[in-house]
Amino acid sequence: MLKLTYTETSFHLECLAQSLEEWVAQRVILTLRVGQSLSVEPSTASFLLPANLPGLEQLKTQVQWEEREILALCASDCEYIEVTLSGSWLSDGSENVQGVFVTTLSDRTEFLLHKLWVAAQACASVLSE
Template identity: 75%
Template structure:
């Protein structure tokens, strides 16, 4: 499972071994115990990856091979590729842009996507220094 945590200024992507159903169930139980409202709804999440990252072609091939509608790729311009995922959005308010998005796809696609995201973060931090 991929979990994307969106904050006010950024997001963090991680791979988890739990299924989305298990993770959401645990999150619902936690919200009930602490008295927090929780909105869970089907949604999409998108983020950008540099097109020149090594491994982008592997991701494109995996998306074609998998042929599911969970992930789609779209070239934005000469520098970036938009990754769009289908899954579930969890937040304390349905209008909130801060929350957690979960989805699941093939292990290979999840691994490639996570690795590419990590490489993009490393490149961005080097460029900002």
């Protein structure tokens, strides 16, 4: 399962071994116990990866053969590829931009996507220094 946590200023991508159903069920139980609202709805999430990342061609192949229904790649411009995922958005139901997006892909694709995202973060931190 991939989990993207969105805050006002950024997002974080995690690859979890837990199934999507188990994770959502635990999240529902937690919000009930603490008396908070929880909204779960079908949605999409997008983020950018540098177009020159090593391994991006492998992801393109995975999408072409296995993940067409859940994962789409589109050239944003000459420097970035937009990754769009289909899944579920969990939030407190308010109109703010904070929440969690979850989806399930093949283990191989999840691992590769997480690896590429980590590499992109490393590149961005080097450039900002």
